[in-house]
Amino acid sequence: MVLHRIEQGLTTGRIRVGDRLPAERALAEELGVSRSSVREAVRVLEAMGVVRTAVGSGPDSGATVIADPATSIGSALRLHMATQFLPIPDVVQTRVLLESWAASAAADTRPDVTHLHAQLDAMDAPNLSPEAFHMLDERFHLTLSSMAGNVLVEAMMASLGDSIRGYILDAVPRLDDWAAVTVGLRSEHRAIVQAIGSGRGTRAARLVREHIEGFHALARTNR
Structure with a gap:
């Protein structure tokens, strides 16, 4: 569900290269899934070269959409x-x-x-x-x-x-x-x-x- 949601966002242009994905908690609440499911989906996207993750609370933290x-x-x-x-x-x-x-x-x-x-x-x-x-x-x-x-x-x-x-x-x-x-x-x-x-x-x-x-x-x- 999480991967499909992000794929749809990329396809429709709601999510673009350089954008940050919604926070883990927000995605989990929106889709009615656990935060661990969101975390695993982000790991898959990172392995696929679609996002880059960074820890912390600054402007570069979280998962950012890339194209690799x-x-x-x-x-x-x-x-x-x-x-x-x-x-x-x-x-x-x-x-x-x-x-x-x-x-x-x-x-x-x-x-x-x-x-x-x-x-x-x-x-x-x-x-x-x-x-x-x-x-x-x-x-x-x-x-x-x-x-x-x-x-x-x-x-x-x-x-x-x-x-x-x-x-x-x-x-x-x-x-x-x-x-x-x-x-x-x-x-x-x-x-x-x-x-x-x-x-x-x-x-x-x-x-x-x-x-x-x-x-x-x-x-x-x-x-």
Whole structure:
């Protein structure tokens, strides 16, 4: 009942991002439920990235409505990945679909890609550990996806990145020559950025697909 009441409020616009939810006691009395039920509903909403809670009695206390879809999507994907129910090839294919579209859409606007080059320069630093390299790689791919201007795609890409991080790092020790692999990945990254910056959307999408599928095939071969 509490979740339905808040969902209705968001849908009708009576509750908006930045608003504070009614006090726990007020919601409980309005809906005829216990305060513990209200408290549990707020915990669920916080886990879903819909509210942020703060204790105390000041202006920032209580539950405030936020919009953080990546939190809930990422948590759900990580848990389902942990069950090993979602096949890695399906996750990779979903990433290819989203990111190749994002690269093509970004290229249509012929954006300034200076910030992408800066990120790639950071990945050229010598003696990067696999963990550090992958964190930079993940940030690069998320930045690229955000350039399409689709907030849902961006949230889903952030969640997919969280979900496959372990899979990628597990594959590194099995690769014959990690240093050589990073050389190839860096070269592919720069080709993708060049295609986006020059407005070649079809080429950018193809390069992204080949980049992601290529590493997945390499990791699978070295299992």
